Every structure is written in structure tokens, then in C-alpha cells.
Amino acid sequence: MEQITQFVAANLIYIYLIAFTVLLGFEVISKVPTVLHTPLMSGANAISGVVIIGAIILIRSSESDDYVSLIFGTLGIVLAMINVVGGFAVTDRMLEMFKKKKKAQS
Amino acid sequence: MIKTILDIGFLIAAISFINGLRRLSTPATARKGNLIAGAGMILAIIIAIIYPLGDEGSGNYPWIIGGIAIGSLIGWVAAKKVQMTAMPQLVSIFNGLGGACAVLLAVLEMLKSSADNKIGIAISVFTLLVGAISFTGSILAYLKLDGKVKDKHVILPGHTYVNIAFLIASIVIAVLYVLNPSSTMLIVLIVISLVYGFSFVAPIGGADMPVVISLLNSLTGISAATAGFIYNNQIMIIGGILVGASGTILTVLMCNAMNRSLLNVIIGGFGSSGG
Numbered sequence: 001m002e003q004i005t006q007f008v009a010a011n012l013i014y015i016y017l018i019a020f021t022v023l024l025g026f027e028v029i030s031k032v033p034t035v036l037h038t039p040l041m042s043g044a045n046a047i048s049g050v051v052i053i054g055a056i057i058l059i060r061s062s063e064s065d066d067y068v069s070l071i072f073g074t075l076g077i078v079l080a081m082i083n084v085v086g087g088f089a090v091t092d093r094m095l096e097m098f099k100k101k102k103k104a105q106s
Numbered sequence: 107m108i109k110t111i112l113d114i115g116f117l118i119a120a121i122s123f124i125n126g127l128r129r130l131s132t133p134a135t136a137r138k139g140n141l142i143a144g145a146g147m148i149l150a151i152i153i154a155i156i157y158p159l160g161d162e163g164s165g166n167y168p169w170i171i172g173g174i175a176i177g178s179l180i181g182w183v184a185a186k187k188v189q190m191t192a193m194p195q196l197v198s199i200f201n202g203l204g205g206a207c208a209v210l211l212a213v214l215e216m217l218k219s220s221a222d223n224k225i226g227i228a229i230s231v232f233t234l235l236v237g238a239i240s241f242t243g244s245i246l247a248y249l250k251l252d253g254k255v256k257d258k259h260v261i262l263p264g265h266t267y268v269n270i271a272f273l274i275a276s277i278v279i280a281v282l283y284v285l286n287p288s289s290t291m292l293i294v295l296i297v298i299s300l301v302y303g304f305s306f307v308a309p310i311g312g313a314d315m316p317v318v319i320s321l322l323n324s325l326t327g328i329s330a331a332t333a334g335f336i337y338n339n340q341i342m343i344i345g346g347i348l349v350g351a352s353g354t355i356l357t358v359l360m361c362n363a364m365n366r367s368l369l370n371v372i373i374g375g376f377g378s379s380g381g
Binding site: 031035036037042051053055059076077086091096 | 123124126127128130131132133136137139140141143144150151154155157159165166169172173174176177178180181182184185186188190193194196197200201203204206207208210213214217224225316319320323324326329330331333334335336337339340341342343344345346347348349350351352353354355356359360363
């Protein structure tokens with residue numbers, strides 16, 4: 001229990017941040033039209049690749065002979081980077097297609 | 107001095123994510139929004155590479171640069187080569203890989219942290235559970251969308267109860283691990299959360315697949331955010347929570363668009379019976 005209160009006290013600013021970000025996340029996309037559901041999902045998915053930052057910090061703070069951390073951390077970077085680059089690139093392709101379709105209709 | 111500048115850079119990246127998502131939800135600005143969010147991500151990655159960490163960690167750059175190069179290449183080629191019709195399953199795979207990265211980070215952290223640091227362990231355990239469900243769930247979603255796995259092959263009789271049992275079992279094991287960490291329990295925890303991911307998606311039918319990918323996407327976001335607590339990194343927390351929150355709302359909106367409730371989708375069965 002004491003550990004929990006200590007954690008809350010030490011991270012209060014982050015807890016505020018989370019509360020506001022949740023509300024912001026709800027608000028920011030609440031009016032999205034149905035056609036944009038899939039591209040928005042794809043774009044948000046690319047942002048969730050932000051987990052790569054953790055893998056970078058992990059490798060940077062590892063000893064240079066700690067091969068378990070280095071190898072699995074690098075694997076993490078590769079996986080998350082596929083998510084980031086692939087995610088943004090595929091979203092762009094979806095939206096490009098969307099634009100063409102719209103032009104063809106009008 | 108340099109630290110403050112880099113921290114402001116992280117702030118700019120966070121604002122780009124929010125701004126990008128907002129533009130992504132309007133047709134006229136969607137493409138630009140995607141570019142803004144992508145630019146924010148590049149900025150965040152560069153800052154993470156050069157951010158001063160104290161005395162330790164001067165080297166190891168070849169690993170980082172190599173990983174980034176390989177990942178970028180694979181992601182770029184996959185995104186450019188995919189057929190238009192196969193895009194949803196590709197998004198699902200990408201999402202699973204993000205979840206897998208969170209799992210790796212959580213496990214490496216659990217191997218390192220001392221048994222006394224209960225909060226730290228609890229955060230890692232949570233990251234592991236959520237990331238693993240997202241990982242295997244997304245892989246199964248991909249296999250289903252791609253037609254490699256048929257619904258009838260993976261649905262057990264009374265699957266809802268199987269899933270509830272898995273959920274309870276993983277929570278119990280997670281709590282046991284936090285109270286008394288051991289490598290045996292860690293393996294059990296990894297295995298059960300990976301299997302639960304499969305089982306979670308198994309009963310969900312073809313037409314509901316986009317909804318479940320959106321749900322898994324928000325799970326990846328949440329596990330990225332809790333991983334941010336492990337590394338005390340604001341941009342991971344903001345980015346992750348942002349995806350977690352907007353992903354959840356998007357999931358609900360997608361359900362509404364199909365006149366279904368989220369609970370219906372998760373229990374499954376309906377979507378597949380039509381087709």
C-alpha cells in the first residue's frame with residue numbers, strides 16, 4: 001500500500017497527463033466520418049509504434065556485452081520500426097486511394 | 107541546456123501526434139495529418155537516440171541504427187507492395203509487431219528488476235499481458251482476414267466461457283508473479299497471455315474483424331504507454347494513451363456504424379454466421 005501511495009506521489013504529474021490525454025484522445029476523433037474509420041485506425045496504429053522509443057532507450061542503457069538485452073532490444077526496434085514505417089506508409093496509400101476515388105466520382 | 111531543448115522536441119512530437127490524429131479525422135486534411143504524425147515520430151526517434159542518459163550508454167549505436175534500417179526497409183516494402191484489398195490485414199500484422207515489441211521490453215525489464223520493486227514489476231506484467239494479447243490476437247486477425255484460418259476451425263464450444271477462464275487465469279498468475287517473481291511463473295505468464303490473445307480473437311467473425319483490429323490497436327497503445335512508465339518517458343506515455351483512448355472511441359464508433367454493440371462483437375459468432 002505504501003509503495004502505491006509513494007508511486008502516485010512520485011508520478012502525480014504523469015497521472016494528470018494521462019487523464020487529460022484520455023479526454024483529448026476521445027475528443028480529437030469523436031466526429032470522424034465512417035469513410036475515414038480504416039485510415040484513422042491505421043494512422044493511430046502507426047503512432048502506437050512509439051514503443052520503439054523504449055527499445056532505443058533500453059539498448060542505449062545496456063552494457064555493450066549484455067547480449068540478451070542487445071539482441072532482444074534490437075529485435076524490438078526492428079518490429080516496432082516495421083509498425084511505424086509500414087503504418088504511416090500504408091495509411092498514406094489508403095488516403096491516396098481515397099482521394100482518387102473522390103475525384104473519379106465528382 | 108541540451109536536455110531542455112530535447113525535451114521541448116519531445117513536446118513538439120507529442121503535439122504533432124495530437125494534431126495529426128485530429129487532421130486524420132477530417133477528409134480534406136487526412137493525408138497531411140498522417141504526414142504530420144509521421145514527422146512527429148521521426149523527431150521522437152531522433153531525440154531518443156541523442157538524448158543524454160548520464161554516464162552509461164555511450165555505445166551500442168550500431169545495434170540501434172541496424173534495427174531501424176532493417177525495420178524501415180521491411181515496413182516500407184510491405185506497405186508499398188500490398189494489394190489494396192489486403193490493407194486491413196497488413197495493418198493488423200503491423201499492430202501485432204508493435205505489441206510484440208512491448209512484450210520484449212516488458213520481459214527484459216522483468217528479468218532485470220529486483221523482487222522488491224512491486225510497482226515496477228506490476229507495470230511490466232501489465233505491459234506484457236496487454237502486449238501479448240495484442241500480438242497473438244493481431245496475428246490471428248490477420249490469418250482470418252487473409253482466409254488462411256476459417257472461423258469454424260478455431261471456435262471451441264462455449265468459447266465465451268473459455269475466454270473468461272483464460273482472463274481470470276491470466277490475472278491470477280499475474281498477481282502471483284508480482285507477489286513472488288520466479289522464472290517458471292514468468293514463462294507460464296508469457297505462454298498464457300499469448301494463448302489468451304489467440305483465444306480472444308478466435309470467436310470473432312469476418313465482418314467484425316476491423317472492429318477487433320481497432321480494439322487490439324488501442325491495446326497496443328495502452329501497453330506502449332505503460333512501457334513508457336518503465337522508461338519514465340513522456341512521449342511514450344502520451345502517444346500510447348492517445349492511441350489507447352482514440353482507438354477505444356474509434357472501436358465504439360465502428361460498432362455503431364454496423365449497428366452492433368462492442369459486447370456482441372467480443373462474444374462473437376454473429377458476424378460469421380451471415381457469410
